[in-house]
Amino acid sequence: MIKTTIGVMGLLGALALPPAHAEGNHDYSVLIISRERLEVATSCEIGIYLNDQLVARLFQEQSTSFNLPAGQVDVRLRRLPGQAPGCSNGLENQRSVRLTLPAGQIVKYRIAMEGPGFTLRPTSLGY
Numbered sequence: 001m002i003k004t005t006i007g008v009m010g011l012l013g014a015l016a017l018p019p020a021h022a023e024g025n026h027d028y029s030v031l032i033i034s035r036e037r038l039e040v041a042t043s044c045e046i047g048i049y050l051n052d053q054l055v056a057r058l059f060q061e062q063s064t065s066f067n068l069p070a071g072q073v074d075v076r077l078r079r080l081p082g083q084a085p086g087c088s089n090g091l092e093n094q095r096s097v098r099l100t101l102p103a104g105q106i107v108k109y110r111i112a113m114e115g116p117g118f119t120l121r122p123t124s125l126g127y
Helices: 002-015
Strands: 028-034 046-050 053-058 063-069 071-079 097-101 106-114 117-123
Touching: 028 053, 028 097, 046 063, 053 063, 071 117, 097 106, 097 117
Parallel strands: 028 106
Antiparallel strands: 028 063, 046 053, 046 071, 071 097, 106 117
């Protein structure tokens, strides 16, 4: 009985402590990239590369988000090979776009066509 009482008192004491907060959460930003509009006239997957690493694949009507450190990030968009006709690799614009992500902010971009390749356009959050 005494051990149970001491255990319950210890548990209640632990619950009374203030919650722990992670340090440095304000140093991150959320980047949202969407393909929600029908601006991109292809049924192929679009690959999203952050700093030359493939991190996401988007089909029509999809979006993705990333929790990234604030600062600059290079984003490149590329049509990925797939099962749909016309999705094989070809000549396309391979340039990256450098985005600056502000600390503690949510930024949203949509994929659009620009000449022979894709580009990112800033858009509202729309919540």
